[in-house]
Amino acid sequence: MDLEHLSRLQFAVTTLYHYLFVPLSISLSLFTALLQTAHVRAQRRARRGRAVAGDPDRYGRLSLLTGKLLMVTFAVGVVTGLVQEFQFGLSWSAFARFYGDVFGPVLAIEGMLAFFLEATFLGLWWFGRDRLPRAVHLATIWVVALGTTISAFVILAANSFLQNPVAYAVDPVTGRARLTSFRELLLNEVNLAAFPHTYAGAVMAGGALVMAVGVWHLLRGGHDAASETFAAFRALSRFGAWATLVGGGVLALSGDVLGKVITQVQPMKMAAAEALYESRTGAPFSIFAYAPPGTDRPTFSLEVPGLLSFLAKGSFTARVSGITELQQAYSARFGPGDYTPWVPVSFWSFRLMIGVGMTAALVALVHLWVTRSGRPLEVDSRLATSVLWSVPVLPLLPMAANSFGWIFTETGRQPWLAFGLFKTAEGVSPGLTVLEVAVSLAAFTVVYGALAWAWTTLVLRLVRNGLPELPADRAAERDLAADAPDVALSY
Amino acid sequence: MDLPVLWFGVAVLAWVLFFVLEGFDFGVGFLGPLLGRTDAERGAAVRTVGPVWDGNEVWLVAAIGVTFAAFPDWYAALLSGLYLPVVAALLLLAVRGVALEFRGKHDSPRWHARCDAFLAASSLLLAATWGAVLGVLLEGLALAADGEVHAAGAVGGLTRTLAPMTAPWAVLGGFAGVLLTTVHGATFLSLRTTGVLRARSRRLAVATAPALAIAGLAVFLAEGTPAVAAAVVLLAVAAVAAWRRAEALAFAATSLAVAVAVVAVFTAHLPVLLPSTLDAAADVTLRGAVAPESSLHLISVVGVVVLPGVVAYQLWSYWVFRRRVASGHEPVPAPAAAALR
Numbered sequence: 093m094d095l096e097h098l099s100r101l102q103f104a105v106t107t108l109y110h111y112l113f114v115p116l117s118i119s120l121s122l123f124t125a126l127l128q129t130a131h132v133r134a135q136r137r138a139r140r141g142r143a144v145a146g147d148p149d150r151y152g153r154l155s156l157l158t159g160k161l162l163m164v165t166f167a168v169g170v171v172t173g174l175v176q177e178f179q180f181g182l183s184w185s186a187f188a189r190f191y192g193d194v195f196g197p198v199l200a201i202e203g204m205l206a207f208f209l210e211a212t213f214l215g216l217w218w219f220g221r222d223r224l225p226r227a228v229h230l231a232t233i234w235v236v237a238l239g240t241t242i243s244a245f246v247i248l249a250a251n252s253f254l255q256n257p258v259a260y261a262v263d264p265v266t267g268r269a270r271l272t273s274f275r276e277l278l279l280n281e282v283n284l285a286a287f288p289h290t291y292a293g294a295v296m297a298g299g300a301l302v303m304a305v306g307v308w309h310l311l312r313g314g315h316d317a318a319s320e321t322f323a324a325f326r327a328l329s330r331f332g333a334w335a336t337l338v339g340g341g342v343l344a345l346s347g348d349v350l351g352k353v354i355t356q357v358q359p360m361k362m363a364a365a366e367a368l369y370e371s372r373t374g375a376p377f378s379i380f381a382y383a384p385p386g387t388d389r390p391t392f393s394l395e396v397p398g399l400l401s402f403l404a405k406g407s408f409t410a411r412v413s414g415i416t417e418l419q420q421a422y423s424a425r426f427g428p429g430d431y432t433p434w435v436p437v438s439f440w441s442f443r444l445m446i447g448v449g450m451t452a453a454l455v456a457l458v459h460l461w462v463t464r465s466g467r468p469l470e471v472d473s474r475l476a477t478s479v480l481w482s483v484p485v486l487p488l489l490p491m492a493a494n495s496f497g498w499i500f501t502e503t504g505r506q507p508w509l510a511f512g513l514f515k516t517a518e519g520v521s522p523g524l525t526v527l528e529v530a531v532s533l534a535a536f537t538v539v540y541g542a543l544a545w546a547w548t549t550l551v552l553r554l555v556r557n558g559l560p561e562l563p564a565d566r567a568a569e570r571d572l573a574a575d576a577p578d579v580a581l582s583y
Numbered sequence: 584m585d586l587p588v589l590w591f592g593v594a595v596l597a598w599v600l601f602f603v604l605e606g607f608d609f610g611v612g613f614l615g616p617l618l619g620r621t622d623a624e625r626g627a628a629v630r631t632v633g634p635v636w637d638g639n640e641v642w643l644v645a646a647i648g649v650t651f652a653a654f655p656d657w658y659a660a661l662l663s664g665l666y667l668p669v670v671a672a673l674l675l676l677a678v679r680g681v682a683l684e685f686r687g688k689h690d691s692p693r694w695h696a697r698c699d700a701f702l703a704a705s706s707l708l709l710a711a712t713w714g715a716v717l718g719v720l721l722e723g724l725a726l727a728a729d730g731e732v733h734a735a736g737a738v739g740g741l742t743r744t745l746a747p748m749t750a751p752w753a754v755l756g757g758f759a760g761v762l763l764t765t766v767h768g769a770t771f772l773s774l775r776t777t778g779v780l781r782a783r784s785r786r787l788a789v790a791t792a793p794a795l796a797i798a799g800l801a802v803f804l805a806e807g808t809p810a811v812a813a814a815v816v817l818l819a820v821a822a823v824a825a826w827r828r829a830e831a832l833a834f835a836a837t838s839l840a841v842a843v844a845v846v847a848v849f850t851a852h853l854p855v856l857l858p859s860t861l862d863a864a865a866d867v868t869l870r871g872a873v874a875p876e877s878s879l880h881l882i883s884v885v886g887v888v889v890l891p892g893v894v895a896y897q898l899w900s901y902w903v904f905r906r907r908v909a910s911g912h913e914p915v916p917a918p919a920a921a922a923l924r
Binding site: 160163164166167168170171172173174175177178180181182183185186188189192193195196197199200201202203204205207208211212213214215216218219220223224270271272274521522523524525526527528531532535536539540543546547550553554 | 644645896897
């Protein structure tokens with residue numbers, strides 16, 4: 093494998109791995125904030141003597157469970173994210189030189205605005221329960237959720253620049269690009285569609301995880317169906333299922349918008365997604381296609397008439413440009429070269445992203461139906477059994493869908509790094525050698541593999557341990573002498 | 584307002600904060616298992632940095648981000664020219680972060696012991712690696728006219744970026760990194776713990792600070808850099824302060840010593856940021872590597888608004904966790920014990 097492809101593989105592997113943990117961090121911080129808010133309100137109602145459904149501490153204990161999962165996941169997300177900050181200089185230094193004046197400020201601002209916020213306030217949340225006023229402690233987890241949201245928006249603006257360069261000017265002498273408007277960069281129409289799409293994908297990932305945790309405890313946790321613990325896990329599973337379902341809905345709507353935007357700015361990506369070689373009016377959408385091994389052109393296709401035209405341009409009779417026409421147009425515009433992405437990868441990653449994602453939403457819908465109106469989840473019901481079988485796989489579905497989405501959007505942009513401006517091949521560090529990248533890729537594989545194993549074993553253990561007990565909050569603190577030492581409880 | 588110089592200052596400040604704050608994080612990482620003899624004691628040591636290590640580490644993100652934004656050519660030359668060492672540092676940071684964070688999430692001595700082993704090893708190697716990287720900034724890299732380091736020979740691929748780490752200043756930097764984080768971690772622990780941990784870390788600080796001061800004195804006599812003299816004086820202050828149980832002063836002194844050393848490294852060759860050992864024309868200079876005014880203007884606007892707030896809320900978080908951490912042997916007052924159940 094040559095240097096460019098090996099470097100691309102390394103960037104892809106490290107990014108996809110990072111992006112297994114990030115969506116969970118985003119959604120778990122939001123869920124923990126919501127659950128803790130519910131707890132504070134239940135406590136307030138109980139203090140005023142009003143009736144509360146179930147144990148007033150239920151949501152507090154659930155928030156502590158999701159919070160523990162958040163802490164564990166966030167750590168892996170942070171350290172793998174650190175690698176991302178450095179990768180542009182490590183393997184892609186030519187890109188860093190030519191586009192550093194656009195990309196650099198965006199990364200710096202993300203760090204200044206979002207990363208400090210998330211990291212500092214997460215520490216305050218986890219360790220500060222017994223030394224912060226209740227309202228302040230609640231605010232800290234909301235700040236973490238805010239930080240993850242800002243981070244997502246800003247980094248997606250950076251990626252959206254690569255998909256659809258805006259707000260830049262290229263110096264004719266040096267060939268270096270510089271940013272002309274940060275506001276325009278953030279409001280890139282690709283970013284405006286990609287942000288809700290990506291955020292919804294994150295909510296879906298966390299929702300599926302939390303739903304699976306709840307369902308596992310209902311069916312295998314050995315809890316008495318009349319107990320508070322059972323009720324708490326039922327509530328958690330439904331909460332997760334709603335998150336998955338709503339996430340799926342937003343994904344579909346925002347995906348539709350994003351598809352139309354991308355058709356305008358990167359028509360080749362959408363043509364490759366469909367393996368549409370010849371331009372068509374009333375282009376069909378292929379659900380499944382087969383191409384003989386060694387070729388890229390399908391010989392058989394299961395199609396829905398007119399649907400591609402509708403997805404791409406909003407009308408069943410619209411004209412959609414095909415790969416052949418676009419390849420010719422780009423060669424005329426940019427000079428001779430191969431402007432076609434690897435079609436089978438585009439075709440299948442697009443379909444797997446949608447299919448796998450919607451499967452998760454479907455399972456969530458089934459679960460909500462089966463547990464409606466206070467029904468417990470019984471193993472006898474056939475539907476319930478199918479939900480149980482899905483438990484180990486369920487959290488993986490949105491994680492896989494998110495990965496397919498990134499694979500689709502990044503490979504579909506090739507051969508461009510910044511579309512229409514800078515090719516991927518031009519971006520590799522000039523001094524870099526194949527041997528070095530092979531060594532680093534092997535090292536990443538080993539270390540990341542070990543981290544994934546550690547994360548999985550810890551998460552499984554935390555899930556099996558069940559609902560944690562709430563530690564004392566600050567009310568108990570008043571009994572402690574002001575200068576008494578802090579007992580190291582959690583380490 | 585000379586924006587390039589201002590942003591060089593901000594970049595150096597971010598690097599200083601990274602080394603000062605993560606310096607004691609690394610120190611605690613390998614001193615905890617050393618000074619703590621029981622699981623509870625080791626847990627207490629880690630607990631001193633538990634709430635703050637992640638916020639501290641973000642200063643690395645800030646430092647590299649500001650370096651990228653304000654001096655893209657410096658960022659590119661440094662990272663691609665130190666490819667394998669930086670990859671190693673990133674992987675060590677990954678192991679360190681996960682070991683630290685995962686330790687407290689499961690209540691088993693064997694789990695704690697395993698996490699401690701990874702935490703200690705990675706922290707120690709990180710102190711050495713980052714110290715060596717700072718040394719490379721003093722030595723320079725074999726930058727060609729295109730600003731990159733190119734491999735020579737068959738195995739050139741591996742030696743291209745590993746060789747700079749064997750240069751004299753890099754090796755010295757590695758040792759200095761380990762020794763400084765030992766002293767700095769020790770003064771931090773003596774400030775933040777009670778009982779046996781406080782006593783043991785104080786003794787370690789008293790033992791190692793003078794030794795490091797003497798080593799620094801040798802460097803000063805050889806090189807004559809005022810910054811090194813300042814660091815030597817600060818280490819002497821730290822030694823005396825630790826001996827006299829003025830723990831806050833000792834910690835302030837070691838923090839300043841680290842800061843002074845880092846500033847000295849970054850400003851050693853000014854206006855050159857990263858010298859080329861091949862051709863002086865290929866030196867990375869402040870004016871040469873800086874981003875255009877529009878980029879600097881943008882990050883200035885955000886920086887002026889956001890960075891003071893960042894410092895403020897980080898200081899607040901240190902204030903929230905100001906209480907010393909008990910070593911695990913002290914009796915807890917009875918009403919508190921009941922409330923904590």
